[in-house]
Amino acid sequence: MSKILIDIKNLHAEIEDEGKKILKGLNLTVKAGEVHAIMGPNGAGKSTLASVVSGKDGYEVTEGSVEMDGKDLLELDPDERAKEGLFLAFQYPVEIPGVSNINFLRTAINEIKEYRGEEAVSAKDFMSMVREKSKLVELDSKLASRAVNEGFSGGEKKRNEIFQMAMLEPKVAILDETDSGLDIDALRIVAAGVNKLRNENNAVIVITHYQRLLDYIVPDFVHVLADGKIVKTGDKSLALELEEKGYDWLTTENA
Amino acid sequence: MTLTLSKKMAEFTSRLETPQNNYQQAAAERLENMDFPSTRDEYWKYTRLGKITNTAFELGTKLTKTDISSFQTCDNIITIAQGEIRDDLSSFNDLSIVVERSFPGQFGVNNVRNEEKATIFTTINDAYFREEVVITIPKNTVLSAPLQVLVLHEGDQIINMPRLRVVAEGSSEATIIMTTGCQDNYTQFSNCLIELDVAANAKLTFQNVQTGNDNHLTITTIDARQAADSRLAVNTFTLNGLLVRNNVNIAVDGQNCETHMNGMLVTKGKQHVDNHTFVDHKVSNCFSNENYKYVLDDQSTGVFNGKVIVRKDAQVINAYQNNGNILLSDQASVDSKPELEIYADDVKCSHGSTTGQLDENALFYLQTRGISKEKSEKILVGAFIGDVMETIEDEATNQYIKNHLQEVHGWDSDIEI
Numbered sequence: 033m034s035k036i037l038i039d040i041k042n043l044h045a046e047i048e049d050e051g052k053k054i055l056k057g058l059n060l061t062v063k064a065g066e067v068h069a070i071m072g073p074n075g076a077g078k079s080t081l082a083s084v085v086s087g088k089d090g091y092e093v094t095e096g097s098v099e100m101d102g103k104d105l106l107e108l109d110p111d112e113r114a115k116e117g118l119f120l121a122f123q124y125p126v127e128i129p130g131v132s133n134i135n136f137l138r139t140a141i142n143e144i145k146e147y148r149g150e151e152a153v154s155a156k157d158f159m160s161m162v163r164e165k166s167k168l169v170e171l172d173s174k175l176a177s178r179a180v181n182e183g184f185s186g187g188e189k190k191r192n193e194i195f196q197m198a199m200l201e202p203k204v205a206i207l208d209e210t211d212s213g214l215d216i217d218a219l220r221i222v223a224a225g226v227n228k229l230r231n232e233n234n235a236v237i238v239i240t241h242y243q244r245l246l247d248y249i250v251p252d253f254v255h256v257l258a259d260g261k262i263v264k265t266g267d268k269s270l271a272l273e274l275e276e277k278g279y280d281w282l283t284t285e286n287a
Numbered sequence: 288m289t290l291t292l293s294k295k296m297a298e299f300t301s302r303l304e305t306p307q308n309n310y311q312q313a314a315a316e317r318l319e320n321m322d323f324p325s326t327r328d329e330y331w332k333y334t335r336l337g338k339i340t341n342t343a344f345e346l347g348t349k350l351t352k353t354d355i356s357s358f359q360t361c362d363n364i365i366t367i368a369q370g371e372i373r374d375d376l377s378s379f380n381d382l383s384i385v386v387e388r389s390f391p392g393q394f395g396v397n398n399v400r401n402e403e404k405a406t407i408f409t410t411i412n413d414a415y416f417r418e419e420v421v422i423t424i425p426k427n428t429v430l431s432a433p434l435q436v437l438v439l440h441e442g443d444q445i446i447n448m449p450r451l452r453v454v455a456e457g458s459s460e461a462t463i464i465m466t467t468g469c470q471d472n473y474t475q476f477s478n479c480l481i482e483l484d485v486a487a488n489a490k491l492t493f494q495n496v497q498t499g500n501d502n503h504l505t506i507t508t509i510d511a512r513q514a515a516d517s518r519l520a521v522n523t524f525t526l527n528g529l530l531v532r533n534n535v536n537i538a539v540d541g542q543n544c545e546t547h548m549n550g551m552l553v554t555k556g557k558q559h560v561d562n563h564t565f566v567d568h569k570v571s572n573c574f575s576n577e578n579y580k581y582v583l584d585d586q587s588t589g590v591f592n593g594k595v596i597v598r599k600d601a602q603v604i605n606a607y608q609n610n611g612n613i614l615l616s617d618q619a620s621v622d623s624k625p626e627l628e629i630y631a632d633d634v635k636c637s638h639g640s641t642t643g644q645l646d647e648n649a650l651f652y653l654q655t656r657g658i659s660k661e662k663s664e665k666i667l668v669g670a671f672i673g674d675v676m677e678t679i680e681d682e683a684t685n686q687y688i689k690n691h692l693q694e695v696h697g698w699d700s701d702i703e704i
């Protein structure tokens with residue numbers, strides 16, 4: 033039996049300032065080697081789930097727990113969660129003028145290595161890693177060394193997210209609508225990149241509201257997140273059903 | 288009332304002896320009728336001078352710690368320690384420059400600054416300076432390397448009056464990097480006066496790298512004038528000091544001039560740093576640009592005042608000004624004020640001032656990649672000050688500033704700026 037990498041139990045979270053409840057008792061268990069898709073209507077709380085799991089400020093967890101590989105994630109700062117092996121591909125990757133993509137990645141990798149008691153990566157090894165991994169998502173190596181996401185097209189930003197994932201080799205990756213804004217070719221490239229990074233020791237959580245991506249990244253489980261909870265779980269055929277029927281039948285059924 | 292005021296000045300000068308020469312005695316007499324400005328004075332509105340005015344300083348005595356290796360960034364260096372040039376700590380043979388010292392005894396009425404340009408601090412400098420160091424870059428000479436002017440201080444409750452004049456003769460080109468250093472962590476007040484004379488078609492870059500100590504006090508006045516077709520850049524980097532006030536006054540006297548002022552400061556604790564700049568566009572067809580970036584932490588305070596005058600008949604002037612501020616703590620604050628006085632009509636002038644925190648989304652993004660919050664902040668700050676850092680072309684000086692960011696502000700060496 034493969035081990036549990038992410039274990040979310042009865043997670044309740046609200047917006048700190050407004051007290052607005054977004055997650056209302058969410059459960060999700062993800063094991064090594066698995067791909068889980070989370071689908072659901074706009075505003076259901078999918079990105080909020082990603083934010084809470086990765087430790088963004090502004091959300092209060094009022095109940096429940098999140099464990100990664102046996103560690104209580106909610107106790108850790110965002111960078112510590114990353115050091116433990118969590119990765120988030122942002123729905124809206126942030127532009128950071130003046131900060132070079134590869135310089136900050138090198139800092140990140142070395143901080144992670146230090147945390148794990150490993151040796152820093154040499155400049156030479158790092159550069160060959162950059163070459164190899166940028167090829168994986170067909171990211172122009174010039175883009176890799178530009179300022180983080182600055183002036184990147186929508187598709188380039190998403191590819192840059194997967195490039196970073198490839199560089200950081202996370203245990204658990206959450207991809208938040210990585211498919212949105214991608215044309216079919218870019219979608220194939222990104223999906224192929226993710227597939228190459230999958231193995232029996234890691235897991236991927238794919239947040240999407242199109243079935244399309246799941247033709248390329250084939251999920252073991254499909255969950256429907258509506259009104260802050262997982263309201264239905266099935267296999268990949270559920271995604272097709274959702275494509276056909278939409279979400280209303282699930283949300284009303286649950287109401 | 289007058290009694291208490293003059294008492295303050297009397298106390299301030301009580302441990303200073305007026306030298307026996309006409310020039311300085313006249314200056315000392317002028318001082319008797321002057322008083323320190325208060326915050327009611329518009330020019331000093333946000334800077335309290337108590338740390339300076341309530342201390343009876345003594346003139347610095349001969350430097351005892353003569354190791355300058357931690358400050359030296361250029362092969363060619365002139366060391367001015369305790370207000371006097373040190374031949375044994377200076378060497379600039381690679382450069383075709385002329386360095387002279389001129390003593391107050393040789394100064395006459397011609398050297399007295401007109402009332403408009405004289406302040407109490409330039410007058411104190413007049414009354415007590417030991418010598419003026421005059422660096423001349425001869426006509427048509429292009430310096431092959433930058434010249435460092437190292438200004439050193441040592442001792443407790445010391446006042447020094449470094450005084451420097453740079454004469455960039457016609458069509459010369461030079462970069463001068465002035466570095467201020469302290470040999471200990473005592474309180475020293477550097478009342479520094481610098482004059483830059485940029486002749487026609489000359490190019491001069493003057494870098495003012497302020498790395499005093501935690502207790503350092505300075506009023507640094509740079510008075511510059513530019514003749515036609517010249518280019519002048521005055522860049523100020525403040526990395527330490529308890530109370531720092533920089534006055535950069537540039538009179539653009541000739542046409543087709545280019546004037547740049549850049550500034551960067553990173554503060555902590557209760558530091559107070561005040562930059563007052565003044566560009567006086569007296570004639571037509573000139574360009575000036577100014578960019579100051581402040582990063583304020585803890586309870587520190589910053590002041591930026593950028594004054595630009597475009598005189599009547601000074602047409603086709605482009606004058607730009609930008610001041611960006613990042614407050615890293617709730618208790619840090621900044622007062623930023625542009626002061627544009629435009630009396631000509633064909634003028635393009637703009638100014639922008641922003642004050643805010645670091646971009647939270649960017650901060651979170653970096654953290655999710657495994658970089659600690661502290662370091663992520665520094666990476667973003669490094670990016671913020673990057674454009675000003677780029678104005679230092681000299682690699683060793685760049686490294687020197689980075690070293691100070693590490694030692695004084697706890698940065699990591701791998702943060703790119």
Ligand SMILES: Nc1ncnc2c1ncn2[C@@H]1O[C@H](COP(=O)(O)OP(=O)(O)O)[C@@H](O)[C@H]1O
Binds near residue numbers: 054077081
């Ligand atoms: N920081 C925030 N402040 C206020 N409301 C928020 C914030 N983040 C999310 N929300 C709200 O929470 C709900 C869920 O949003 P989100 O998680 O982005 O949904 P999804 O990703 O499923 O489309 C929405 O109603 C959204 O407006």
Ligand SMILES: [Mg+2]
Binds near residue numbers: 079080123
């Ligand atoms: Mg979303």
